[in-house]
Amino acid sequence: MVSMETTATVEPIALLRGAGLRVTDSRIAVIAALADHPHSGVDAVLTAVSMHLPHTSRQAVHNVLNDLTEAGIARRIEPAGQPGLFELRVGDNHHHIVCQRCGAVADVDCVTGHAPCLTPSTTSGFDLTEAEVTFWGICSACKVTQAEPAASAL
Amino acid sequence: MVSMETTATVEPIALLRGAGLRVTDSRIAVIAALADHPHSGVDAVLTAVSMHLPHTSRQAVHNVLNDLTEAGIARRIEPAGQPGLFELRVGDNHHHIVCQRCGAVADVDCVTGHAPCLTPSTTSGFDLTEAEVTFWGICSACKVTQAEPAASAL
DNA sequence: AGGTTGTTTTGACTCTGTCAAAAGAGGGGG
DNA sequence: CCCCCTCTTTTGACAGAGTCAAAACAACCT
Known part of the structure; x- marks a missing residue:
């Protein structure tokens, strides 16, 4: 050891x-x-x-x-189009914001504060377990460097 | 043709x-x-x-x-752990509820009615483009058949 | 310290999707 | 109505991410 x-x-x-x-x-x-x-x-x-x-x-x-x-x-x-990512923050119902250009991920605290923090209008007969929210956008590094992806993404 | x-x-x-x-x-x-x-x-x-x-x-x-x-x-x-799925419903900001056992997907209308229908508490410097919500649960078929996945999933 | 059981290594394999070149078909111009 | 240019489709190789399984190895209970 x-x-x-x-x-x-x-x-x-x-x-x-x-x-x-x-x-x-x-x-x-x-x-x-x-x-x-x-x-x-x-x-x-x-x-x-x-x-x-x-x-x-x-x-x-x-x-x-x-x-x-x-x-x-x-x-x-597992944001769409990316391999799986891992984090230790667990148990709190937080979400993520993902850069559409470089894939960088940041944490976002729960939208309304409790888990599951959203309720669908119709559940189509499903028993609801969890609501997962993914925000998509452009990170500050990519806003500046409009030419090449931010290094932090790798 | x-x-x-x-x-x-x-x-x-x-x-x-x-x-x-x-x-x-x-x-x-x-x-x-x-x-x-x-x-x-x-x-x-x-x-x-x-x-x-x-x-x-x-x-x-x-x-x-x-x-x-x-x-x-x-x-x-592209729900986590599944291959990509396609639909023609486009332009309305609707979301999805996915069965954690059989992968069945159903539509869920926008949680609050406008796109992007959610605003993160902190954007960490990102320019926000879109909010994607995925609800997870157990579909009605899987609730009944607790042993084997619903055929509708395949 | 010893043995049992859980981990790690190694390497093959599956699944999903992309790339690229050649063959084929759509459809606008004559 | 036909031709030809261009866009689609076929074919087959390849890349990325992850799983499966058997043998070598290490943690830890007694």
């Missing part, structure tokens, strides 16, 4: 133990990566994790992210 | 001409398929189209759907 210093705000070990998941280097590193860079995809997480653990496989990152998501530690979002 | 009878509600030829697109059998058949079965994916459209035009390729369906979407005749939605 490797000691990690990036545990300022979140406490990976406690999160994992609390979820009944074994504490492994990979999982700690993935949680740290998500804490540093929310809305990261598998590639971004793998890159971050590889700095501490060079032999980490892409599949391991997939495994960990799926495990964390199932355990309720992470949440997966 | 093959004569189509399924043009009761929508008029494919007029739609295509109006958009400056050439009128082809494939395009007429795809529009007819979407008129009959909104929220269809490429596979479903291909199956429907193949009944009239057995030699239609999957790529042709992709082409047509992309062309229709760019022309504003069709709209593409």
Whole structure:
């Protein structure tokens, strides 16, 4: 096991133990990566994790992210046309605003304050579980650089 | 060109001409398929189209759907974890409710009546273009058949 | 420390969609 | 009415994202 210093705000070990998941280097590193860079995809997480653990496989990152998501530690979002992104902010019903040019994602607090924060006019016989809101727009970086996508998107 | 009878509600030829697109059998058949079965994916459209035009390729369906979407005749939605779905209802700001078990999709009229029908609390510097709402729940078929997915989903 | 069980690695595979070149068809001009 | 230019469609290879599965390995309970 490797000691990690990036545990300022979140406490990976406690999160994992609390979820009944074994504490492994990979999982700690993935949680740290998500804490540093929310809305990261598998590639971004793998890159971050590889700095501490060079032999980490892409599949391991997939495994960990799926495990964390199932355990309720992470949440997966998937804006149309993009690969899945992950974040640790979970349990509060917040939403996202996505840049249509560069794919950058920012958090948006719940529109009306409670979950599910919206009620459809007609549910067509569905039992409603959740309302997911995605705002689309152009991020401030792309507004300036009308020529090339913002670097922050990658 | 093959004569189509399924043009009761929508008029494919007029739609295509109006958009400056050439009128082809494939395009007429795809529009007819979407008129009959909104929220269809490429596979479903291909199956429907193949009944009239057995030699239609999957790529042709992709082409047509992309062309229709760019022309504003069709709209593409992509619920998380599902392939893209297409519908002809376009221009009204309506939303969708998706079954978490079988993937069935139903339309939901705009939550408050105007587009964009929601305003985020903070836009994080983004220029807002659109608000997309996806409701998640369990469809009536899946409520009954708690064991196997509803056939309507396929 | 030892063994059981859960993780990680490795690599093949599926699914969805795009790219590109050649063959074919729409439709405006003659 | 026919021709020809251009747009569509076919065909087949390819790319991106993710899953499946078996063997090697590590966490952690006792």
